Amino acid sequence: MKLLKSYCSLAVILALLLILGCKKETPIPSPETGNLVLKINYTFNNQKLIPDSLIFRTPTGYLVSVSRLEYYLSGFKIGATNTNNWNYLNGLKPEGNTLLLTDLAPGDYQSIQFSIGLIPELNQHGKISGTFENNQMIWPTEMGGGYHFLKFEGRYKKEERNPGGYAIHLGTDSFLIQHQALPVQFSIHKNQTDTLHLTMQVEEWLSLPWPWDFEKDGNYTMGISEAMKKVMQNGNKVFKVD
Amino acid sequence: METRYLKWISFGLLTTIVFGLAQCKKEIASTEKVYAPSYYLPELPQGYPPLINSEKNPLTKEGEKLGAYLYSDPILSSNGMTCTSCHQPALSWSGPLYVNPKGIKTSVPIHLNLGFRTVFNWNGSAPDLDLVAKGDFEPEFFNTDSNELKLKLQANSLYQGLFFEAFGVKKVHQLTFDSIKTLASYALAQHLRARIAKPSTFDLYRQRRGTITPEIYRGMLLFFSEKADCFHCHMEPMYCDNSAHNNGLQDNHEGVDKGLELVTGKASDRGKFITPTLRNLSKTGPYMHDGRFTTLEEVIEFYDSGIKNSETLDPIMFKRHEDLKLNLTQQDKADLVSFLKSLNSLEE
Numbered sequence: 001m002k003l004l005k006s007y008c009s010l011a012v013i014l015a016l017l018l019i020l021g022c023k024k025e026t027p028i029p030s031p032e033t034g035n036l037v038l039k040i041n042y043t044f045n046n047q048k049l050i051p052d053s054l055i056f057r058t059p060t061g062y063l064v065s066v067s068r069l070e071y072y073l074s075g076f077k078i079g080a081t082n083t084n085n086w087n088y089l090n091g092l093k094p095e096g097n098t099l100l101l102t103d104l105a106p107g108d109y110q111s112i113q114f115s116i117g118l119i120p121e122l123n124q125h126g127k128i129s130g131t132f133e134n135n136q137m138i139w140p141t142e143m144g145g146g147y148h149f150l151k152f153e154g155r156y157k158k159e160e161r162n163p164g165g166y167a168i169h170l171g172t173d174s175f176l177i178q179h180q181a182l183p184v185q186f187s188i189h190k191n192q193t194d195t196l197h198l199t200m201q202v203e204e205w206l207s208l209p210w211p212w213d214f215e216k217d218g219n220y221t222m223g224i225s226e227a228m229k230k231v232m233q234n235g236n237k238v239f240k241v242d
Numbered sequence: 243m244e245t246r247y248l249k250w251i252s253f254g255l256l257t258t259i260v261f262g263l264a265q266c267k268k269e270i271a272s273t274e275k276v277y278a279p280s281y282y283l284p285e286l287p288q289g290y291p292p293l294i295n296s297e298k299n300p301l302t303k304e305g306e307k308l309g310a311y312l313y314s315d316p317i318l319s320s321n322g323m324t325c326t327s328c329h330q331p332a333l334s335w336s337g338p339l340y341v342n343p344k345g346i347k348t349s350v351p352i353h354l355n356l357g358f359r360t361v362f363n364w365n366g367s368a369p370d371l372d373l374v375a376k377g378d379f380e381p382e383f384f385n386t387d388s389n390e391l392k393l394k395l396q397a398n399s400l401y402q403g404l405f406f407e408a409f410g411v412k413k414v415h416q417l418t419f420d421s422i423k424t425l426a427s428y429a430l431a432q433h434l435r436a437r438i439a440k441p442s443t444f445d446l447y448r449q450r451r452g453t454i455t456p457e458i459y460r461g462m463l464l465f466f467s468e469k470a471d472c473f474h475c476h477m478e479p480m481y482c483d484n485s486a487h488n489n490g491l492q493d494n495h496e497g498v499d500k501g502l503e504l505v506t507g508k509a510s511d512r513g514k515f516i517t518p519t520l521r522n523l524s525k526t527g528p529y530m531h532d533g534r535f536t537t538l539e540e541v542i543e544f545y546d547s548g549i550k551n552s553e554t555l556d557p558i559m560f561k562r563h564e565d566l567k568l569n570l571t572q573q574d575k576a577d578l579v580s581f582l583k584s585l586n587s588l589e590e
Contacts, residue, residue, distance in 0.1 A: 052510035067510075067557060132291040132358060136483050140466035140473055153557040165557030167474075220561040223468050
């Protein structure tokens with residue numbers, strides 16, 4: 001009888017091991033997801049943005065050109081779902097105007113939201129890949145660390161005065177721009193890549209609520225909290241859906 | 243009877259000879275070299291971006307070795323010049339001011355960390371490192387005679403072997419002159435890709451493996467501040483930005499001083515030159531594209547109070563100071579020089 005019990009116990013253990021072993025080997029089905037490509041267009045007062053052209057008029061009456069427009073997008077929220085995607089973008093280079101959001105749950109959505117800059121979890125040296133572009137966006141440790149969220153540079157001119165130069169830079173966690181949600185109906189399909197077209201209205205950086213006057217507000221912002229706060233507020237509606 | 247034996251002996255000898263020859267042939271075949279390059283990527287210092295390897299000319303140990311030989315050997319030239327004639331090892335592969343036959347002065351670009359760059363030459367005229375050295379065969383530099391080069395390569399078993407190991411070419415001297423130039427340029431590019439700066443005093447400080455002096459520390463704070471604002475174009479760890487800028491050397495640009503405009507044809511690129519690395523800076527003078535400054539003190543004096551406005555002056559140069567001045571003190575300037583010297587590699 002004892003021997004029979006031992007055999008039974010052994011059989012049970014073996015069966016359990018087998019079941020557990022099988023369970024491990026059975027792949028957990030990964031959810032079928034889709035991707036979304038964001039294609040970003042750049043305009044200034046509804047005109048196509050032409051680099052290095054001192055032709056664009058600001059609300060405060062300056063003519064401006066744009067010679068650099070580099071930034072990050074991160075903290076994407078598709079509908080009610082947060083994603084881990086982030087991207088470096090360069091508004092003046094064709095290859096820098098597209099970003100891919102991956103592993104999105106299929107379905108119909110009514111809005112998209114994101115931050116301009118890097119969310120705090122990413123905004124530390126070494127947290128994002130050390131590409132040449134990313135290294136160039138570093139916000140020096142000596143000035144608070146992390147990365148530039150935005151580099152927006154060019155020349156400005158008013159009336160007959162000689163053109164000056166501006167460098168609107170934004171960085172450090174306190175000045176991350178939570179862009180307002182963009183209402184748009186779109187769908188994500190399983191195993192497909194859908195596309196959404198956005199436009200950055202570049203003039204918005206210099207418009208409301210702080211119409212930028214280079215002679216009063218300054219021609220650079222890096223490290224100046226008051227100026228960066230204004231840029232942050234101007235920046236929360238620079239994008240629209242096409 | 244004797245004939246019968248002889249026949250057997252002859253048959254035996256013949257068989258031995260044939261078999262022996264076959265074996266001999268086999269041995270000859272087995273000692274013939276096989277083209278099998280060793281692809282590799284060098285180990286990179288902490289914080290460096292990925293090395294830009296070439297799809298058409300991927301880095302191999304054999305290609306890099308050939309490039310290392312060619313770099314300092316006059317075999318490629320008909321006038322005794324080598325790459326090291328201008329890019330001297332003791333000067334961190336830079337050199338004294340170069341003056342071309344037309345009298346145009348050029349500061350010799352440093353040959354260090356080129357594997358991370360996407361654009362070459364002061365005015366950005368060379369987008370492909372693999373082909374940069376092809377220009378060196380011209381009369382201005384190596385003045386290479388194609389027939390002479392082919393004869394030299396034919397007579398040189400070392401290079402015959404090196405070219406085979408690097409590119410699988412058995413008789414390099416039988417290639418066209420253009421193909422030889424291309425392969426030599428490829429090998430030199432591989433050698434340059436593998437030439438990575440050794441750690442500096444400041445690198446060790448950043449990695450918490452070394453200390454810096456109070457002068458270097460103060461210079462560092464200035465360098466990475468809006469006051470001196472050096473970092474926007476010279477961000478660590480490369481201390482350059484793969485871009486061209488007009489940094490205000492002059493308000494009027496003629497001839498070679500037009501810089502990138504001569505390459506793109508765009509007026510908006512007038513006076514723009516590629517940002518050089520600041521690594522080993524104190525060894526690589528004279529400074530600026532035309533070598534107009536001989537000391538680091540002169541360079542800092544220029545950035546402090548010598549910037550000239552023009553239509554394409556980089557916007558960064560306007561920051562903080564309407565008069566385009568940094569208003570650095572003498573102490574600030576000395577500290578910046580100390581910091582810049584701390585970017586020198588501790589060994590070559």
